[in-house]
Amino acid sequence: MIVPLNSLRPGERGIVADIRGGPTARQKLVGMGLTPGATIQIIEAHNYGPIIISVGGVRFAIGRRMAAKVLVRKL
Amino acid sequence: MAMKVVALAGNPNVGKTTIFNALTGLRQHVGNWPGVTVEKKEGVLEYKGQKFLVVDLPGTYSLTAHSIDELVARDFLLKGSADVVVNVVDATALMRNLFLTMEILEMGLNNVVIALSKVDLAEKHGVEINVKRMEETLGVPVVPVNAKEGIGLDELKEAIYGMANGMLAERPVVPRYDPEVEREIEHIIGVLKNTPLAEKYSLRWLAIKLLQRDDGVIKLVLRYLGSDKLDEIMGHIAEVEERYKRAMDLIIASQKYEFIDNLMHRFVRYTKTEGTSFSDQLDGILTHPVYGLIALFGVFYLLFKFVFAFGLPLQEALDGAFSAFGEWLAPYIANETLRGLIVDGIIAGVGSVLSFFPLVFLLFFALSILEDVGYMARAAVVMERIMRKFGLPGKSFIPLVLAFGCNVPAVMAARTLDDERDRLVTMLINPLIPCSARLSVISFLAAAFFAGSQALVAVSIYATAILMALLMAFLLSRFVVKGEESPFIIELPEYLVPSWKTVILHSWERSKEFIKKAGTIILLGSIVIWYLSNYPVPIGIGESYAERLGMFFEPYMELMGLDWKAAVSLLFGIIAKENVISTYGIIYGSEEAIVGAMTPLQAYVLAMVTTLYVPCIATIGAIRAESNWKWAAFAVVYMIALASIVGIIIWNVGSALGY
Numbered sequence: 001m002i003v004p005l006n007s008l009r010p011g012e013r014g015i016v017a018d019i020r021g022g023p024t025a026r027q028k029l030v031g032m033g034l035t036p037g038a039t040i041q042i043i044e045a046h047n048y049g050p051i052i053i054s055v056g057g058v059r060f061a062i063g064r065r066m067a068a069k070v071l072v073r074k075l
Numbered sequence: 076m077a078m079k080v081v082a083l084a085g086n087p088n089v090g091k092t093t094i095f096n097a098l099t100g101l102r103q104h105v106g107n108w109p110g111v112t113v114e115k116k117e118g119v120l121e122y123k124g125q126k127f128l129v130v131d132l133p134g135t136y137s138l139t140a141h142s143i144d145e146l147v148a149r150d151f152l153l154k155g156s157a158d159v160v161v162n163v164v165d166a167t168a169l170m171r172n173l174f175l176t177m178e179i180l181e182m183g184l185n186n187v188v189i190a191l192s193k194v195d196l197a198e199k200h201g202v203e204i205n206v207k208r209m210e211e212t213l214g215v216p217v218v219p220v221n222a223k224e225g226i227g228l229d230e231l232k233e234a235i236y237g238m239a240n241g242m243l244a245e246r247p248v249v250p251r252y253d254p255e256v257e258r259e260i261e262h263i264i265g266v267l268k269n270t271p272l273a274e275k276y277s278l279r280w281l282a283i284k285l286l287q288r289d290d291g292v293i294k295l296v297l298r299y300l301g302s303d304k305l306d307e308i309m310g311h312i313a314e315v316e317e318r319y320k321r322a323m324d325l326i327i328a329s330q331k332y333e334f335i336d337n338l339m340h341r342f343v344r345y346t347k348t349e350g351t352s353f354s355d356q357l358d359g360i361l362t363h364p365v366y367g368l369i370a371l372f373g374v375f376y377l378l379f380k381f382v383f384a385f386g387l388p389l390q391e392a393l394d395g396a397f398s399a400f401g402e403w404l405a406p407y408i409a410n411e412t413l414r415g416l417i418v419d420g421i422i423a424g425v426g427s428v429l430s431f432f433p434l435v436f437l438l439f440f441a442l443s444i445l446e447d448v449g450y451m452a453r454a455a456v457v458m459e460r461i462m463r464k465f466g467l468p469g470k471s472f473i474p475l476v477l478a479f480g481c482n483v484p485a486v487m488a489a490r491t492l493d494d495e496r497d498r499l500v501t502m503l504i505n506p507l508i509p510c511s512a513r514l515s516v517i518s519f520l521a522a523a524f525f526a527g528s529q530a531l532v533a534v535s536i537y538a539t540a541i542l543m544a545l546l547m548a549f550l551l552s553r554f555v556v557k558g559e560e561s562p563f564i565i566e567l568p569e570y571l572v573p574s575w576k577t578v579i580l581h582s583w584e585r586s587k588e589f590i591k592k593a594g595t596i597i598l599l600g601s602i603v604i605w606y607l608s609n610y611p612v613p614i615g616i617g618e619s620y621a622e623r624l625g626m627f628f629e630p631y632m633e634l635m636g637l638d639w640k641a642a643v644s645l646l647f648g649i650i651a652k653e654n655v656i657s658t659y660g661i662i663y664g665s666e667e668a669i670v671g672a673m674t675p676l677q678a679y680v681l682a683m684v685t686t687l688y689v690p691c692i693a694t695i696g697a698i699r700a701e702s703n704w705k706w707a708a709f710a711v712v713y714m715i716a717l718a719s720i721v722g723i724i725i726w727n728v729g730s731a732l733g734y
Binding site: 019021023024025028029030031032033035037038046049052056057058059060061062063065066 | 135136137139167168170171174175202287322324325328332333354358359363364452455456459460463563566567
């Protein structure tokens with residue numbers, strides 16, 4: 001099932017399937033390791049504001065709107 | 076003989092700065108890259124009698140042409156400006172760091188040395204790296220380095236020396252992509268082969284960048300090929316994308332990661348899986364919307380407590396030292412005019428600003444520690460939730476906090492924002508945050524006119540100023556500064572014990588610029604003020620140029636219930652805001668006379684206007700240096716307008732209410 005990253009709950013994991021949005025944002029994410037095929041785990045997600053994720057052993061805070069553009073295959 | 080150039084490249088937070096400091100010691104210099112406000116750090120490394128110029132490139136995740144940082148780093152590498160490229164690779168995030176390494180190698184460079192940092196930390200996480208195998212696999216020298224403890228530095232210097240003098244040869248590995256992508260690369264190389272581009276650049280790199288639709292490279296190729304051939308190439312790319320049903324830049328990125336993953340299997344061994352670490356648990360609290368905010372207030376309360384507890388006595392001592400120096404010097408200067416200029420103009424003017432140096436240094440010192448520990452990224456996350464509503468990113472919280480100490484370093488600190496628009500807005504509203512010089516004006520007036528409720532008065536002025544800053548941020552980001560909202564993503568680095576050497580060097584570098592400003596802009600301003608207040612006759616009689624200027628503005632000042640004396644004071648406050656009170660002192664002769672001359676409402680208006688109007692010269696200069704004259708002028712104009720509006724409202728409402 002392919003869903004936007006911001007719909008996952010803490011502890012859930014997904015594999016990046018595609019990234020929407022402009023090339024600037026996309027390539028920024030890719031350089032940081034959020035690339036198609038990468039496994040993302042949600043560490044924390046509160047009701048509003050950035051969510052905390054872990055990719056390749058590194059933790060990031062990612063804005064909700066940005067996270068909505070990252071499509072993942074839920075594991 | 077010209078010095079050989081060593082470029083340091085790597086991701087942010089990999090320990091690049093620590094390595095840079097370890098290589099160059101105190102022999103370094105900070106400036107800006109020509110034309111942009113990206114920090115340019117250079118230093119000299121001497122090894123075996125040979126001198127190297129070490130250039131610290133901006134930390135970047137990749138070398139696409141999207142941010143200025145990336146562009147600066149890429150252009151530097153692409154132009155072949157470096158004799159040796161030291162790529163700092165963080166062992167705890169190997170895959171992602173090697174992504175940048177591959178981008179560098181793909182440029183066709185064969186003078187790369189990898190400095191592998193944080194190996195001990197990686198081992199703690201259960202990641203074991205066979206350095207020798209890594210070297211063989213990547214085809215470039217790999218030197219494990221722990222700069223903080225001085226491990227591996229000699230080996231790194233030896234590798235740099237060897238590479239610079241042709242004693243080391245390498246055969247760097249470059250990523251291979253799917254046959255379909257490779258075919259496309261071959262095709263583009265074929266088209267580019269007989270152009271002058273072939274002599275300057277790696278054609279494979281150009282081809283890959285064209286596939287990624289890199290703006291800079293498209294423009295470059297357009298110049299040499301013309302639009303027909305370029306269109307044909309781009310048409311091809313669109314076909315491949317159609318088949319993959321995905322953007323080409325994503326295809327290339329994921330295949331590059333796959334390639335790296337395959338390489339890593341040859342030299343990395345995972346000994347245990349990760350559980351929840353201390354960092355994770357701490358993050359749960361520090362990035363939490365509620366607890367995180369409480370922690371943030373606690374941290375910054377302690378920070379200011381620390382800065383003021385140590386800084387204020389030093390500031391007073393320094394201030395006293397400058398006036399003592401002036402008094403000591405005065406009898407030695409026979410010429411009265413010269414004595415006035417030097418003692419009352421230059422020493423008093425520059426001294427009053429320089430005395431803030433301890434505060435500025437301590438503030439940077441404390442913030443560098445927080446930065447090094449890894450806290451700043453968490454603070455940005457907590458503030459992101461709040462500040463985004465006002466059109467500002469969470470990261471601009473740091474420059475705004477700095478501004479409570481002094482606006483000058485705060486404006487400079489806006490550099491750390493990677494988006495041009497965010498940077499401008501942050502810089503433009505920064506001077507609205509009351510700095511410690513304005514604190515002295517506010518507390519003087521509050522104490523003199525509002526005995527008993529001075530804290531309330533001071534807080535109301537601070538609150539108004541902060542509110543105005545947020546309001547202006549909202550308006551500016553919506554209507555004035557162009558550009559789209561930047562996406563928010565920030566790495567949360569592992570919590571680390573700071574390297575004291577780095578912290579001290581860093582705070583010194585930043586506060587040094589403050590001294591430089593005092594030596595130039597403020598020096599000039601002090602001389603002008605001194606002249607205006609002493610010619611044709613000294614201030615106090617009503618005939619000096621300064622007073623005449625003040626009287627010219629009197630009709631305007633009356634709108635907010637103030638007189639020409641306020642105009643003169645505010646005018647002098649542009650040099651440094653604490654001058655507002657000292658000028659009143661000069662005009663009236665004594666503190667009691669000031670208290671007798673104004674009503675509390677007038678004093679309140681004066682305090683408010685002092686807080687909101689034109690930033691001091693040093694701040695205007697900083698805004699100009701970080702952007703241009705146009706924005707500096709804009710800041711001046713909008714702040715005068717804002718201060719006038721607020722002043723007029725308070726005066727009229729206050730009068731109507733009978734205060």
